[in-house]
Amino acid sequence: MNIRPEKLILWDIDGTIIATKGAGESAMNLAILETFGINGDLNAIDYSGRTDPLLGRMICDHYGLSDTPERNRAFVEAYVRNLSEILTETPATLLPGMGVLRILAQRPDCLQGLLTGNVRLGGKVKLQSVDVWQYFEFGSFADNCFDRNELAAKALEIARVDFGAEFAPDQVFVIGDTPRDVKCGRQIQAKTVAVATGKYSVNKLAEAKPDYLFRDLSDIEAFLAIIDGVAVATVYP
Missing domain, CATH: 3.40.50.1000 (HAD superfamily/HAD-like)
Structure with a gap:
């Protein structure tokens, strides 16, 4: 039963x-570079407890970039790809x-x-x-x-x-x-x-x-x- x-x-x-020993932050910073073309720093925003898509929006706002659904999606995809590579080398x-x-x-x-x-x-x-x-x-x-x-x-x-x-x-x-x-x-x-x-x-x-x-x-x-x-x-x- x-x-x-x-x-x-x-x-x-x-x-x-x-x-994650900084893996998430590193993956995000790489995604910022790949998606937005800038050497950004995730620590420039208050990211604890936020959602991944919201972080993309907050990064755009912080650096004065236009926020579009396509750009946000590309940012999240780049983040996950980089995260997987980093955690393969240095697991959480x-x-x-x-x-x-x-x-x-x-x-x-x-x-x-x-x-x-x-x-x-x-x-x-x-x-x-x-x-x-x-x-x-x-x-x-x-x-x-x-x-x-x-x-x-x-x-x-x-x-x-x-x-x-x-x-x-x-x-x-x-x-x-x-x-x-x-x-x-x-x-x-x-x-x-x-x-x-x-x-x-x-x-x-x-x-x-x-x-x-x-x-x-x-x-x-x-x-x-x-x-x-x-x-x-x-x-x-």
Whole structure:
């Protein structure tokens, strides 16, 4: 008998599951050069938690370039191509506690997916480089999407249409490393779990008021207690 999942676990990728050692930034900078013909610097814009297509638009705005759908598409394609080449040479690394992905993937009461600003091919390249792509049933990716907050509702729709599963808000968990991940989770009234393994410190993430806050996810039992509704704390320093 098939067991319908009762909990929906939605993960960000960069800074939450993996560290790419600057591969993403390098691939973006190469894409800027190839697409726009300038030696641009991704660090010139506030890119954490943004979607890949939005970054193309922000780069155009920052450097005074015209933004067209064709140019944005070419930028994203160049980025993914360069990312694949860079990660082949220097794979990403898993962040602490990511053994939990396999645990959750094996639980019939959990449906595990991705909620990310990456386009699908970019996310796949990153997660395949650390051999965890197979642990996710689906993804709400940013292909043709400029507003990250739209991705949360999209994830619920995919779960409903593709898996016949609907979830109460308190059974949906959004895990990420930026205040924008917390804000995204709030769009669907999900439980938000912030983890300070990216660019934001514990103190900065606390300002976003996530439901739960971790320095990292090395305490897998504490994280699973949140998923199972038996957590004994909200902050795990």
